[in-house]
Amino acid sequence: MECYSEQTCALAVDGELATDEAQRLRDHLTTCQRCRALVEALRAENRVLSESLNELPEEAASPAGFSPLRWSWGWGDLAILVAVLTLGSIISGWFNELDIPAALEWFNPFSVSGRTNLIFHFFYYFAHGGTAMLADYAAVVGWICLLMLLGGSALLLGRRGRPHYPGLRLLIVLLALSSPSFALERRHGDFITVAANETVDDTLLAAANTVRVDGVVNGDLLTFGRTVEVRGVVRGDLISFAQRTEVRGTVEGHIYTVSHTLDLEGQLGHSIYGVLQSLHIDDRGRVGDGIVAAVGDVSLEGEVKRSVDILTSGSADVSGSIGRDLTMVGRSLTLTNTARVGGNLSARVRQLKEVHIADGATIGGKRDIQLRVRENHFRRPRFYFHQAVWLAGAILVGWLGMLLFPGFFQATTQLVGSGWRSLGLGVGVLAGMPVAMVVIAITLVGLPLSLMLLALYFAAIYLAKIWVGAFLGRILLKPSGATKGDWLLGLLVGLLILTVVGFIPYLGGLVRLGVVCLGLGAFAWQLYEASRPVMTA
Amino acid sequence: MDAKRNMAKEPQPREGGTRQMEGMDLESLTECARGHDGEALGEIYRRYVRRVFGLCRYILESRESAEDATSEVFLKLQRSIESYDRSIPFPRWLLRVAGNQCIDALRRRQRGRRAIVEVEDGAAVIEAPSSEPSPLSAVISKEERAKVRDAIARLPDNYRVPLVLRYYSELSYDEIAQQLNLERNYVAALIFRAKQELRRRLPHRSK
Numbered sequence: 001m002e003c004y005s006e007q008t009c010a011l012a013v014d015g016e017l018a019t020d021e022a023q024r025l026r027d028h029l030t031t032c033q034r035c036r037a038l039v040e041a042l043r044a045e046n047r048v049l050s051e052s053l054n055e056l057p058e059e060a061a062s063p064a065g066f067s068p069l070r071w072s073w074g075w076g077d078l079a080i081l082v083a084v085l086t087l088g089s090i091i092s093g094w095f096n097e098l099d100i101p102a103a104l105e106w107f108n109p110f111s112v113s114g115r116t117n118l119i120f121h122f123f124y125y126f127a128h129g130g131t132a133m134l135a136d137y138a139a140v141v142g143w144i145c146l147l148m149l150l151g152g153s154a155l156l157l158g159r160r161g162r163p164h165y166p167g168l169r170l171l172i173v174l175l176a177l178s179s180p181s182f183a184l185e186r187r188h189g190d191f192i193t194v195a196a197n198e199t200v201d202d203t204l205l206a207a208a209n210t211v212r213v214d215g216v217v218n219g220d221l222l223t224f225g226r227t228v229e230v231r232g233v234v235r236g237d238l239i240s241f242a243q244r245t246e247v248r249g250t251v252e253g254h255i256y257t258v259s260h261t262l263d264l265e266g267q268l269g270h271s272i273y274g275v276l277q278s279l280h281i282d283d284r285g286r287v288g289d290g291i292v293a294a295v296g297d298v299s300l301e302g303e304v305k306r307s308v309d310i311l312t313s314g315s316a317d318v319s320g321s322i323g324r325d326l327t328m329v330g331r332s333l334t335l336t337n338t339a340r341v342g343g344n345l346s347a348r349v350r351q352l353k354e355v356h357i358a359d360g361a362t363i364g365g366k367r368d369i370q371l372r373v374r375e376n377h378f379r380r381p382r383f384y385f386h387q388a389v390w391l392a393g394a395i396l397v398g399w400l401g402m403l404l405f406p407g408f409f410q411a412t413t414q415l416v417g418s419g420w421r422s423l424g425l426g427v428g429v430l431a432g433m434p435v436a437m438v439v440i441a442i443t444l445v446g447l448p449l450s451l452m453l454l455a456l457y458f459a460a461i462y463l464a465k466i467w468v469g470a471f472l473g474r475i476l477l478k479p480s481g482a483t484k485g486d487w488l489l490g491l492l493v494g495l496l497i498l499t500v501v502g503f504i505p506y507l508g509g510l511v512r513l514g515v516v517c518l519g520l521g522a523f524a525w526q527l528y529e530a531s532r533p534v535m536t537a
Numbered sequence: 538m539d540a541k542r543n544m545a546k547e548p549q550p551r552e553g554g555t556r557q558m559e560g561m562d563l564e565s566l567t568e569c570a571r572g573h574d575g576e577a578l579g580e581i582y583r584r585y586v587r588r589v590f591g592l593c594r595y596i597l598e599s600r601e602s603a604e605d606a607t608s609e610v611f612l613k614l615q616r617s618i619e620s621y622d623r624s625i626p627f628p629r630w631l632l633r634v635a636g637n638q639c640i641d642a643l644r645r646r647q648r649g650r651r652a653i654v655e656v657e658d659g660a661a662v663i664e665a666p667s668s669e670p671s672p673l674s675a676v677i678s679k680e681e682r683a684k685v686r687d688a689i690a691r692l693p694d695n696y697r698v699p700l701v702l703r704y705y706s707e708l709s710y711d712e713i714a715q716q717l718n719l720e721r722n723y724v725a726a727l728i729f730r731a732k733q734e735l736r737r738r739l740p741h742r743s744k
Contacts, residue, residue: 007725010729010732015709048685049685049700051682052683052686053591053686053689053701054591055686056594410616414615414616417612
C-alpha cells in the first residue's frame with residue numbers, strides 16, 4: 001500500500017483526520033515502519049511546540065501592571081480627581097489671598113479678570129472670528145495633531161528595537177521634511193529689530209525680549225516677547241503674545257493678541273481680537289474693522305470703523321468714535337463729550353451709577369443699558385426645580401437610550417472606563433469635529449451631511465454626561481448585575497455626583513469639560529467598534 | 538505566591554478539562570461570575586490572566602498591545618460572561634474570546650481585513666515527503682524551548698497566528714478557521730507550512 005503524505009500524517013496527529021481515513025492510516029501504520037516513524041516524529045514535534053508555547057516567556061510569567069484594578073481603573077482615577085479638586089480648591093483660595101501685582105493679574109486664572117479673560121477669550125474668538133479665524137483654528141488643531149503624532153511616534157519608535165512601522169517612519173520623515181517648507185522666517189534673541197530699510201518677505205516668527213519692527217514685514221508677524229513694537233508696516237496679521245504690544249506704524253491685517261497691554265497709535269487694517277489687561281486706542285489710532293476683546297480696562301480715543309464688543313472686568317472709557325455698535329459687559333462705562341457711537345449702545349453693568357454718558361456724546365442708535373444682577377442661584381427654589389427637571393430629563397434620555405440601544409449604551413458606558421484613551425479621543429473629537437464640519441460644509445453636497453454631523457455632535461455632547469454618569473454610578477455601586485435597572489440607578493447616582501461637583505467654583509467647569517470629553521471619546525470609540533463585526537467567542 | 542502557582546498549574550483546556558483545577562470550584566466560580574459577582578470575576582482574572590496574556594503576547598507584536606488586549610478581554614468578560622453556555626470548558630472558551638480579541642487587534646493594526654491570513658500561491662496542499670529528523674522532534678532543554686518560542690515569534694502573522702491558536706489555545710482546525718474566517722483546508726496548510734518554516738529556521742541538532 002502506498003505511504004501517506006506528511007501532511008496527512010500531520011492531520012492525523014492533530015486529530016483532524018476524518019474517522020474512516022484515520023482508521024485506514026492506523027491500519028497502515030501497523031505495517032509501515034517509515035510512516036510509523038514519521039507519525040512519531042510529528043507527534044514529538046507537536047509536543048515540543050505545545051511545551052515551548054505553554055512555558056510562557058519570562059515577561060508573561062510576571063505580567064507586571066496586571067491587577068484587577070487595571071480593569072476597574074475607576075478608583076485610582078477617582079482618587080486622583082478628588083485630590084486634584086481638593087488641591088485646586090485649596091490653591092484657588094490661596095491664590096485669592098495672595099497680593100498679586102496688577103501687572104500679572106491678567107495671567108491669574110483665579111482672579112476675576114484672569115478668569116473672564118480665559119473663559120471669554122475662546123467664546124469671542126469663535127463667535128466673532130469668521131472664516132479666517134476658523135482657518136487659524138484649523139491650523140492650530142492641525143499643528144497640535146502633528147505634534148501629538150510626532151511625539152507619539154517618537155515614543156512608539158523609542159520603545160521598539162525593530163522598525164515595525166516602516167510606513168509610519170516614512171510619514172514622520174515626510175512631515176519633518178515638509179515643515180520647513182512653510183514660508184517662515186524665524187528669529188530669536190534678546191533684541192530683534194527689522195530695520196527701517198529692511199523688508200521681510202515671509203512670515204516672521206520672532207521670539208525676543210524686545211521685538212521692534214521699523215521696516216516692512218510682508219507676511220504675518222508672530223511674536224513672543226516682553227515688548228513688541230510695530231513702527232513700520234506689517235502687511236499680514238500681527239499675532240502677539242507679549243507683555244506690551246505697541247503699534248505706532250501700520251498693521252494691514254488683524255491683530256490677535258494675548259498681552260498685558262495693547263496700545264494702538266497707528267493704523268490697523270482690520271480687527272483686534274484679544275485677551276488683554278489694558279487696551280488703549282490712541283486718538284491717532286484707527287481700527288479698520290472692529291474690536292472683540294476681553295479686557296481689564298479699555299480706553300478708546302481713536303477711531304473704530306465698525307463695532308466694538310468688549311467684555312471688561314474694569315472700566316470702558318470712550319472718547320473717540322465707533323462706526324457701528326458698542327456692546328459692553330463690565331463694571332463701568334464712560335462716554336465723554338467727544339464720543340460717537342454710530343449704531344446702538346448696549347451695556348450691562350452692575351450699577352447704573354457706573355454709567356456716565358456725557359451730554360455731548362453722540363449715539364446713533366438705541367441705548368440699552370441693563371443691570372447685571374448676580375443673585376446667588378442656590379437660594380432660588382427655581383434653581384432646584386431646574387436641576388430636578390434637568391436630572392429627570394437626563395434619566396429619561398438614558399432610559400430611552402437603554403431601551404432602544406441597550407448594547408450600545410452599555411458598551412459606551414463601559415468604554416468610559418478606558419480612561420485616558422477616551423479622554424484624549426474626546427478632546428480630539430470635541431476640537432476636531434467643528435473643523436471637519438466646516439470642511440465638509442464647504443462643498444454643496446456636504447452641507448446636509450455637515451448638518452447631520454452637527455446634530456450628532458450636540459447630541460453626543462449631551463449624552464456624554466449620561467455615559468460618564470452611568471459609569472461613575474457603576475463603579476461606585478458595584479452592582480451585582482448588569483440589568484437596565486442597575487444601569488439606571490448607577491446613572492442617577494453618577495449624575496447626582498456630577499451635578500454637585502459641577503457647582504464647585506472654578507473646577508466644576510473643568511470637571512464638566514472632562515465629562516464631555518470622556519463621554520465623547522467613549523462614544524466615538526464605540527461608534528468605531530460598532531462599525532466592525534461583533535466579536536463572538 | 539499562591540496566585541502564580543495557581544496560574545502555573547492552570548489546566549490545559551483540551552486535555553484535562555477542569556480536572557486538575559478542583560473542577561467544582563471552577564464551575565461554581567463561573568456560575569457566580571455569570572451573576573456578575575465581582576469577586577468571582579476577580580478570581581477568574583487572577584487564575585487566567587497569565588494564560589490569556591500569554592496568548593495575546595504570542596499573537597500581538599508588543600507587550601503593550603498584549604497588555605491592552607488582555608485588559609480588553611477581561612473587560613469584555615465582565616459584560617459578556619452570560620454568553621458562556623458551558624458547552625465547552627471555560628478556559629477554552631476564554632481563550633477563544635482572547636483569540637478573537639487578538640485577531641481583531643491584529644487586523645485593526647493592519648487595516649485591511651484580509652491582511653492577516655493571506656495564503657500565497659493558492660495554499661495548495663504541499664507534499665513534503667521528508668523523513669529526516671526534525672529539529673522540533675527531540676526532547677529539548679529549556680534554552681531550546683526559548684529558541685523555539687523565539688522562532689515562532691518571528692514567523693509571519695499568517696503562520697504564527699494559526700500555530701499559536703492550535704498549540705497554545707489548543708483549538709481545533711475548525712475553530713481556528715472560524716476565528717480567522719478561512720477555509721479549514723487553508724488553516725491546515727498554514728499550520729503545516731508554519732511547522733516547515735520553523736524547521737527551516739531552527740538549527741538542526743548535531744548528533
